[in-house]
Amino acid sequence: xxxxxxxxxxxxxxxxxxxxxxxxxxxxxxxxxxxxxxxxxxxxxxxxxxxxxxxxxxxxxxxxxxxxxxxxxxxxxxxxxxxxxxxxxxxxxxxxxxxxxxxxxxxxxxxxxxxxxxxxxxxxxxxxxxxxxxxxxxxxxxxxxxxxxxxxxxxxxxxxxxxxxxxxxxxxxxxxxxxxxxxxxxxxxxxxxxxxxxxxxxxxxxxxxxxxxxxxxxxxxxxxxxxxxxxxxxxxxxxxxxxxxxxxxxxxxxxxxxxxxxxxxxxxxxxxxxxxxxxxxxxxxxxxxxxxxxxxxxxxxxxxxxxxxxxxxxxxxxxxxxxxxxxxxxxxxxxxxxxxxxxxxxxxxxxxxxxxxxxxxxxxxxxxxxxxxxxxxxxxxxxxxxxxxxxxxxxxxxxxxxxxxxxxxx
Amino acid sequence: xxxxxxxxxxxxxxxxxxxxxxxxxxxxxxxxxxxxxxxxxxxxxxxxxxxxxxxxxxxxxxxxxxxxxxxxxxxxxxxxxxxxxxxxxxxxxxxxxxxxxxxxxxxxxxxxxxxxxxxxxxxxxxxxxxxxxxxxxxxxxxxxx
Numbered sequence: 001x002x003x004x005x006x007x008x009x010x011x012x013x014x015x016x017x018x019x020x021x022x023x024x025x026x027x028x029x030x031x032x033x034x035x036x037x038x039x040x041x042x043x044x045x046x047x048x049x050x051x052x053x054x055x056x057x058x059x060x061x062x063x064x065x066x067x068x069x070x071x072x073x074x075x076x077x078x079x080x081x082x083x084x085x086x087x088x089x090x091x092x093x094x095x096x097x098x099x100x101x102x103x104x105x106x107x108x109x110x111x112x113x114x115x116x117x118x119x120x121x122x123x124x125x126x127x128x129x130x131x132x133x134x135x136x137x138x139x140x141x142x143x144x145x146x147x148x149x150x151x152x153x154x155x156x157x158x159x160x161x162x163x164x165x166x167x168x169x170x171x172x173x174x175x176x177x178x179x180x181x182x183x184x185x186x187x188x189x190x191x192x193x194x195x196x197x198x199x200x201x202x203x204x205x206x207x208x209x210x211x212x213x214x215x216x217x218x219x220x221x222x223x224x225x226x227x228x229x230x231x232x233x234x235x236x237x238x239x240x241x242x243x244x245x246x247x248x249x250x251x252x253x254x255x256x257x258x259x260x261x262x263x264x265x266x267x268x269x270x271x272x273x274x275x276x277x278x279x280x281x282x283x284x285x286x287x288x289x290x291x292x293x294x295x296x297x298x299x300x301x302x303x304x305x306x307x308x309x310x311x312x313x314x315x316x317x318x319x320x321x322x323x324x325x326x327x328x329x330x331x332x333x334x335x336x337x338x339x340x341x342x343x344x345x346x347x348x349x350x351x352x353x354x355x356x357x358x359x360x361x362x363x364x365x366x367x368x369x370x371x372x373x374x375x376x377x378x379x380x381x382x383x384x385x386x387x388x389x390x391x392x393x394x395x396x397x398x399x400x401x402x403x404x405x406x407x408x409x410x
Numbered sequence: 411x412x413x414x415x416x417x418x419x420x421x422x423x424x425x426x427x428x429x430x431x432x433x434x435x436x437x438x439x440x441x442x443x444x445x446x447x448x449x450x451x452x453x454x455x456x457x458x459x460x461x462x463x464x465x466x467x468x469x470x471x472x473x474x475x476x477x478x479x480x481x482x483x484x485x486x487x488x489x490x491x492x493x494x495x496x497x498x499x500x501x502x503x504x505x506x507x508x509x510x511x512x513x514x515x516x517x518x519x520x521x522x523x524x525x526x527x528x529x530x531x532x533x534x535x536x537x538x539x540x541x542x543x544x545x546x547x548x549x550x551x552x553x554x555x
């Protein structure tokens with residue numbers, strides 16, 4: 001019998017449980033959950049505030065999930081160290097959990113720059129957890145003037161979530177465009193224009209340098225008044241547990257294709273890791289939910305003595321904001337093919353006979369076909385490339401390939 | 411398990427499968443009431459060009475990436491059937507971003523819907539199959555897991 005410990009109770013942790021249980025139905029699994037909540041889909045917190053889901057529907061798995069999988073969950077506990085000598089995970093209450101293998105699925109935490117005067121701002125929030133969302137939801141009123149620092153995915157989904165509940169929203173960012181991690185300047189401009197039409201104000205290339213209670217003093221000397229401050233500057237992977245062991249970490253915990261860290265019997269999965277991005281050809285933090293699940297599952301299979309490697313991870317995002325939907329995937333390098341229209345842009349990038357990446361805003365039907373071409377590095381000369389440019393459709397495949405997909409032929 | 415398979419040589423591109431699907435999943439008894447004069451939201455759609463056409467619906471993949479990618483845990487797989495709990499879906503379209511066959515699209519209410527092989531209605535054999543005039547869509551066991 002083995003004894004598994006999973007540190008973290010998010011989507012990577014669920015993947016790990018399901019990966020372990022795909023072969024080992026017997027051994028004990030203990031999940032250490034810092035948050036006092038049953039596992040929920042973290043990106044749902046903005047939809048929760050917006051009213052598109054509710055507290056009864058945000059559970060990521062059915063209520064009996066842990067019982068069915070014979071898991072013990074320790075809620076409200078934090079792992080403070082992994083003691084390799086004794087083979088135990090030490091918790092913040094002083095107790096220790098023996099393990100034969102452990103998976104660090106500890107996620108990430110908000111990065112808050114050391115703004116002068118921030119400690120005197122009373123109504124300030126992060127937007128990472130269900131507790132954050134509930135606290136923010138309770139603090140805003142129809143009169144609230146909200147300032148969001150950070151125009152990334154978290155800041156903008158937060159803006160959408162609270163938009164109907166507040167008087168005004170201003171988003172500022174040091175970057176000169178919104179969503180800099182997923183958009184180039186022109187695509188960012190299209191989304192920014194759309195959001196401005198809905199009523200969001202942007203201040204870009206400029207950020208707060210200091211807070212004086214309810215005023216932000218910007219770097220250019222201007223001032224913004226607010227009642228509610230949301231800090232969404234960025235996130236940092238929680239690498240501490242593995243770093244303290246002397247394990248290899250960079251911006252995230254370094255893992256191989258089996259999700260093993262550089263320390264024996266210590267695996268890692270999800271937002272706290274740096275895995276291999278096949279479109280980029282290098283390791284990087286891929287903090288996105290599907291990747292967290294698949295890394296967790298891969299870790300779990302290997303922890304239970306099986307063989308599984310993750311070889312198709314890429315960055316990808318599906319981002320709807322106020323009715324305009326963007327999808328992005330891969331890396332934006334190589335030859336560009338582009339189409340444009342009203343509230344629509346499609347940019348696809350090809351290099352060395354493979355699709356490297358795409359940005360599509362609006363009209364993103366069947367975009368998963370493009371995504372799978374990037375992930376699987378499908379040689380473009382085996383496809384109808386002209387059809388591929390025209391739109392994502394299985395028409396790009398050869399007749400034989402379509403027979404496999406739709407005719408079940410092996 | 412039995413799946414819906416298509417034979418593109420036989421497809422006439424008549425789109426009847428789309429109408430039969432939308433009707434079967436409407437829960438209504440009368441086809442005119444369900445479909446007449448309204449946009450339809452079928453879970454199967456015809457793709458094609460001047461020379462070829464065929465029906466596309468969920469393949470119920472043996473390793474379904476939609477299930478692994480869903481941000482709300484709305485997708486699940488049981489006995490090979492991939493289904494969705496629409497009450498959990500928030501319409502984020504991550505499943506559209508990952509489906510390698512382009513088989514998923516939003517329903518009328520802005521949440522995802524998908525082919526569930528007519529297991530949630532009273533059709534028995536999937537309606538797209540029963541209604542296909544040229545047997546271009548069939549419901550068969552072909553040895554996939």
